[in-house]
Amino acid sequence: MDWLVAMPKVELHAHLNGSIRDSTLLEFARVLGEKGTINFSDVEHVILKSDRSLREVFKLFDLIHILTTDHKTVTRITKEVVEDFAAENVVYLELRTTPKRNDSIGMSKHSYMDAVIEGLRSINTVDVDFAPHKLCEGSSHMNDMSNGTVRKKIYVRLLLSIDRRETTEAAMETVKLALEMRDLGVVGIDLSGNPIVGEWSTFFPALKFAREQGLSITLHCGEVPNKKEIQAMLDFLPGRIGHACFFEEEEMGKLKSSKIPVEICLTSNIRTASIASIDVHHFADLYNAKHPIVLCTDDAGVFSTSLSGEYSLASSAFDLGKKEMFQLARNTTELIFADDEVKQEVREIFESAARKLDYN
Numbered sequence: 183m184d185w186l187v188a189m190p191k192v193e194l195h196a197h198l199n200g201s202i203r204d205s206t207l208l209e210f211a212r213v214l215g216e217k218g219t220i221n222f223s224d225v226e227h228v229i230l231k232s233d234r235s236l237r238e239v240f241k242l243f244d245l246i247h248i249l250t251t252d253h254k255t256v257t258r259i260t261k262e263v264v265e266d267f268a269a270e271n272v273v274y275l276e277l278r279t280t281p282k283r284n285d286s287i288g289m290s291k292h293s294y295m296d297a298v299i300e301g302l303r304s305i306n307t308v309d310v311d312f313a314p315h316k317l318c319e320g321s322s323h324m325n326d327m328s329n330g331t332v333r334k335k336i337y338v339r340l341l342l343s344i345d346r347r348e349t350t351e352a353a354m355e356t357v358k359l360a361l362e363m364r365d366l367g368v369v370g371i372d373l374s375g376n377p378i379v380g381e382w383s384t385f386f387p388a389l390k391f392a393r394e395q396g397l398s399i400t401l402h403c404g405e406v407p408n409k410k411e412i413q414a415m416l417d418f419l420p421g422r423i424g425h426a427c428f429f430e431e432e433e434m435g436k437l438k439s440s441k442i443p444v445e446i447c448l449t450s451n452i453r454t455a456s457i458a459s460i461d462v463h464h465f466a467d468l469y470n471a472k473h474p475i476v477l478c479t480d481d482a483g484v485f486s487t488s489l490s491g492e493y494s495l496a497s498s499a500f501d502l503g504k505k506e507m508f509q510l511a512r513n514t515t516e517l518i519f520a521d522d523e524v525k526q527e528v529r530e531i532f533e534s535a536a537r538k539l540d541y542n
């Protein structure tokens with residue numbers, strides 16, 4: 183496990199509000215409990231419960247959103263989540279979040295995202311490269327400091343999520359916001375939310391527009407059985423998909439021939455019972471077929487996991503050694519949505535690590 187923590191890693195499927203530390207959530211809940219807005223002991227029980235069905239997970243998100251949706255809190259959780267990923271040597275993070283509007287506290291989707299950016303700016307324990315124009319500032323992963331110490335560096339790019347509860351207009355608003363915020367490191371759009379809610383046709387116009395405008399797209403696909411929607415999503419040819427749990431043979435064949443990369447979230451799939459057990463997880467099939475895949479946390483807070491933990495689970499469940507795990511992490515560089523310059527820098531981080539480990 184120490185070795186997997188030390189290894190450079192790329193995280194491409196992490197939801198901001200799903201990645202909050204339990205201790206931070208409990209702190210927020212205590213404050214709202216004292217104000218009488220919620221009943222603290224009920225909420226504490228829900229936060230600390232470890233096994234949840236997919237339905238319960240979405241109930242928990244509604245609760246988390248009550249606890250977190252004000253600007254100051256959004257800034258704080260962004261800072262903490264990025265710090266946590268950097269602490270386990272994630273060198274490139276694509277963090278996704280759903281821009282939220284809350285008129286009662288003067289929050290617009292835009293001001294929500296400003297609070298996220300403020301969180302990235304406020305990090306001082308590691309160097310955070312979150313906007314394209316910052317590229318030239320330091321090209322090496324560990325920046326030398328004048329006193330001889332080195333500082334970690336993490337690249338962070340953002341994906342704006344469309345929640346499946348939203349209308350076409352609301353989805354379009356999110357896409358327009360993403361376009362406006364490209365200079366602040368927004369590289370794409372994600373479609374997520376409760377998979378039994380909403381219709382593909384509602385989101386299609388906004389996703390099509392996003393892609394025409396040059397944004398990358400990733401879709402939560404096949405989290406529940408829905409053959410028609412899975413087929414339509416694969417036909418759309420997104421840049422990546424997340425999960426791919428309920429794929430029948432026909433869709434698996436289509437996925438493999440289209441070579442659409444898959445974001446694999448092992449713990450999330452097992453905890454929500456989307457996959458019966460780890461030994462029947464489609465990771466093995468896709469890995470053996472040399473299909474592009476990337477291990478991800480999904481919701482490190484909600485599922486009490488970490489990216490190193492996901493690598494450790496894959497290593498033991500599928501009997502993969504250090505060299506295979508390193509290669510798996512290294513290959514994910516090709517799947518990131520940031521521009522070629524960032525991609526090249528991340529490639530170099532892995533090359534340098536490979537030289538040290540004699541894996542070239």
Ligand code: 6MZ
Nearest residue numbers: 197198199200243279280343345374375402
């Ligand atoms: C689908 C998920 C998800 O956006 O408020 N989300 N959507 N499947 C999942 N698998 C379990 N996990 C998280 O982060 C929380 C939101 O991300 C989506 C849901 O829409 C959830 O409300 P943000 O930062």
